[in-house]
Amino acid sequence: MPDSSPTPLRVAVLADSDTRWKWGALTARRIAPESTVHGYLLWGRATPTERQLAEIGADADELSEVSAADFLADLGRRAHGDSGAEPFDILVLACVGGTIQAMLHGLARAWRTADTRPAVVTGYVGVVYEKLPDGLLLRHGADLVLANSPYDARRFRAVYDGVRADSSAVTECALPFLDGRAYDPGPAERGERPYRVVFAVQPSVPAGRNDRVYLLDRAVAHARRHPEREVILKLRSKPSEHTTHIEELPYQRLAERIKDDQPANFRLAYGNMGEILDETDLLVTVSSTAALESLHRSVPTAVLSDLGVREPLGNHYFIGSGCFASWDELDAGYLPEPDPEWLADQGIGTSHELAFATARGRLTELLEQRDRSGLPPLTPYYTARTAPGYLPGVLARHGLDIKGEPKAGHRSAEAQQDGMRAASRRLLRRTARGAYRAGVQRVAPIIRRWGQL
Structure with a gap:
């Protein structure tokens, strides 16, 4: 008897960093269960490494690394039936706003004569605490613009309506990685494991060396004050890797100065955030999206006020949450109590x-x-x-002209090289990426310090 089960949907995900890949791949699984996912990693500064991809835990049925030209050419061929590969049903754009806008224009051109095209979905990888109008308008044009909470949906529609842009694409959902088992204080209370405090650090918040050293020192001091506890500094990436944001002063390097005087109950750790939260009793952060993950699980969560509640830190987003606390208060045993109404408005739970x-x-x-x-x-x-004064620059950064057509010299990389030359190109890319990261993380800060002398 022939199989009458429906054919799984084919979903493509374009991502340009580790966190955006996590959001895009998990979103694809949420909006199209049982689908097959083809991942495209856009080559650039923050292209995730194999270690980062493994740590994220968001898989794909197929995964390839591409340039913008490669991606547009492949999606165009698929829509026209020219590549021998099946067209996609859904496309998730999980990139920075400017890249999304360029891809929307490039795809509009690539699909202009196609009989059909995928439904295009985009959104934000976490909390939206800055550049709201800019980022939203760069995402406008997708069929669905996902809002991660009722709060975000109201704000998104207000921005679009306020500039006479169609707001019907705004669609309320939730962050796809809010998951995992609920917090159980039992193991720590029964002495089966130490009470665990996890400080979830961020690549670019705070930015200054003094502030980052302060936060590191306070985490270490908390470990010394509470030898019965385990204090973990949860790291996002290794010094040779990049995430969505540039990290000029990795905590790993800042911690080298105290490695000989580090308390036994303090350690640095990588790993999947969900797995770490499984055995966390207190999550501490400045403004990381990890706070939403822990709140979703009912893990006690503290948003630090030590450096102020300020827009550059992003912690102003948590005003009304009931989660603000200082290291002094945490040292004294204080545990914040989240506000139920704020949680509901954030789509948590x-x-x-x-x-x-x-x-x-x-x-x-x-x-x-x-x-x-x-x-x-x-x-x-x-x-x-x-x-007319803004869009050309956005498109030009991705090799497109105002019509969304590739500029001369930006032909598909696959059309230029094949065989051994393609292998050489991939090797060169990895080498160049490493050199770029070294320049950003090591040389650039030194040059800036010289300039301040």
Whole structure:
């Protein structure tokens, strides 16, 4: 008897960093369960390493590293049936705003004569605490712009409506990695393991050396004050790696000065955040999205106020959460109590089945429309008419002209090289990436310090 089960949806995910890959791949699984996922890692400063990909725990059925030109050419060929590979049903753009805008224009051109195209989805990898209008308008033009909470959905629609942009694409859901088992204080209370405090650090917050040294010293001091506890400095990346944000002063290097005087109950750790939260009794951070993950699990969570509650730190986003505390208060045993209304407005505590139901429903409607009459062309808010002084620069950074066409000299890398030359190119890319990272993390800060003398 022939198999009558539906063919799994094919989802493509384009990502340009480790955290955005995590968001994009997990979002694909939430909005299209049982789908096959083809991942495209956009080559650049923050292309994730194999170690980072393994740590994230978000897999793909296929995964390749591409340039912007490679990606646009492949998606164009697939939509026209020219590549021999099946076209995609859904495309998730998990990139920085400027890259998303460039891809929307490039794809609009690549698909202009195609009979069909994928439904295009985009959104944000975490809390949106800065550059809200800029980032949102750069994402406008996708079929779905995912908002990670009721709070975000209201803000997103207000921005689009306020500039006469269509806000119907805004779709409420939740962060796809809010998951895991609920907090159980029992093992620590029964003495089965030490009470565990995890300080989730961030690559660029705070930025200054003095502030980062201060936070490191306070975490170490907390370990000394509470020898019965285990204090873990949760790191995002190794010094040779990059994440979404540039880390000029890795905590690993700052910690080298105290390695001979480090208390036995203090350590640095990498690893999947979900697995670490499984045995965390107190999560401490300045403003990391990890705070939302821990709050979702009901893990006691502290957002540090030591350096102030300020926009550059991003911790102003947590105003009203009830989670602010200083290291002095934590040293004295204080545990913040989160505000239930704030949690609900952030979409925290909602099951994935419920949180993504609307997005799945809207995708079903889009795919039915595609099969029935075809999806309309992509129409971003920014055009040569609405933003003639801004859009050309955004597109040019990705090798596109104002029409979304590749500029001369930006042909697909695959069209230029093959065989051994392609292998040599990949090796050169890895070498260049390492040199670039070394320059950003080691040489650039020294040059800036020289300039301050």
